[in-house]
Amino acid sequence: MITPRPLDLSALNPAQREAVTVPPGPVLVFAGAGSGKTRCLTHRIAWLLGQGVDPAGILAITFTNKAAREMRERLAGLLGVLPEDPNSPLASMRIGTFHAQFMRLLRTMPLDEFGITSRFRVYDEDDSERVVKQALSDAGAADLKPDAVVDAISTWKNLGLQPDDALARASDAREYRLANLYAAYQIKLAASDAVDFDDLLLLPMLALSRDNALRSKWASRFRHVLVDEFQDTNAVQLELLKQLSSVHRSLWVVGDDSQSIYSWRGAQVENILSFEESFPDARRIVLDQNYRSTTTILNAANQLITANSRGIAKKLWSSHGAGHGIVFKRLIDEDNEALFIVREMRRLHVQLGVSYEKMAILMRKNSQSRALEAKLSLGGVPYRVIGGVKFWTRVEVKDLVSWLRAIVSPRDGMAWSRALSKPKRGIGAASIEKLAEYAASHGNDWVAACSAAVSGELAVTMRAAAREQLSQFILLRNGWANEAGSVEPQQLIRRVLSSSHLLESYDDGSDTSQRRQDNLAEVVNAAGAYEPGQLERMLDEVALSSEADNEAKEAVSVMTMHAAKGLEFPVVFICGCEAGILPMINSDDVEEERRLFYVGITRAQRLLYLTAAAQRSTWGKTSPQAVSPFVRELPADLLTKLPADRA
């Protein structure tokens, strides 16, 4: 074991130092935007290690993979070790997202009561929606929208409710039907030996609450639990945290209620607002010194958030100067808006030497990126869109991953039906349906179903061509399944790619085909990071990650304000500052929209631009756009209003 480098606390302000060195117990750190939250968190862990705490007893939880990676890297820096050094304290510490941590825990738990094995697969939203559609068609409920059902199920799960609870609480016919669909959905998931994202948290919570021995085992193991972005936790996550800290009671959380922007995902601001009720002996520490932004930007943000009725009043302050005024510019339409932004970026780059990676364009929704991307490439400004269509959910990528999932699991129905039908080879919906039915009544075993279709009782019902294709498919699949435990994932994927003819099937000369082939190659590339026999591990990580490793290049970042949380840029453009976009027209929580705008504004370090379009085309229709009411809530003296362009 390497002795940690002595920790230097002299660079911290008094509040930060208190947060780092506070005695173990329930601790709530209110950390305003840019107040050194990650710094505190990493110093806290390093300090604990310095106190002689066993790293294996430390559990540090984030919401995103990116945040987890950053925490690991910064901690490594503090400790003077490499992030992946197997001999460092980091290696035995648990740092990761809620979903990744609790998936790991769930795999070690008894799962019979849930009808799944410890080798369960994780269904993404797309898979889940397909399962819901099946349940809907089974139930003959054509009038219910899949979205609404998915929503209802997720809401229940985020509250910690199982199908029986939902049924018991149903107060009208519609809710009763939804609850029944929830039950049907859950049965289908279990049949596929699969869980969804919400289950990764719900199932461990249920298991821990029912099994006292299990709970005390894990609660004893985790001596210190630390949580980032605590304001975004939902009921299940809070319960998990209570369970895991029930023995040592060292729960250190950091968050900011002003940056709570995920209530639509079940996040409850109450978790942070009433932390002291959950933990009466909790210490509260407030970090309100901002190290990020000019006072102009901070004052604008402070003023904006006062319009919200809920929340803990706190004013961020900074010793930075006033800096430049916030630029507001209204353009004719979204194309001109994009053009203005691109020109301004080029001007900053050429005249002031600001490198492109120091600039970001933030938007309310991903669909706004279309116009921006067009003008960015036209203007020769390098850019990358963060978020957007997730790499691992692109059709061609999912096709390939489905093959891998079918290799690993004989029960993963979604993967089997997808792999069997892509690429097209004469096995259509009708054949898949027969296989699915057979599997359902034979232990959900798709290998058995395929055998039955090739030469068993199902064979008479299949066409000769389909039977021939199935025979080849199952031969290949079983061969790979035998190797999967020992061969290099990359080797295996290369073989899958060539034998399945997936790559060729996307070689149709269309403009998207090259992109799709590149994406498939990127999957092969990503597999290079895994050791022999680690295919399942790769699939786990893929299920919980959205991004492929995107190379760091000098480029402008384009992303939603949601995706920007936790980041900072010297120059920030917030586009689409219009009523209907900010706040979003169909949002029922204006205060959350305001917090989102607050998050956007507080990403900026030196220079902030707000842009709006006077008219905007949506779905082929052009409509006039009013300026966002939020812009009017900013102090006028902090704004530099450029003359609006007129049509």
Next chain:
DNA sequence: TCAGCCGCATTTTTT
């Protein structure tokens, strides 16, 4: 089984 056509909804947002 599948290509091609039509009608319709879509664009809110970590994992």
Next chain:
DNA sequence: ATGCGGCTGA
């Protein structure tokens, strides 16, 4: 505008 799901005819 565009892409998806559903339907139809070959």
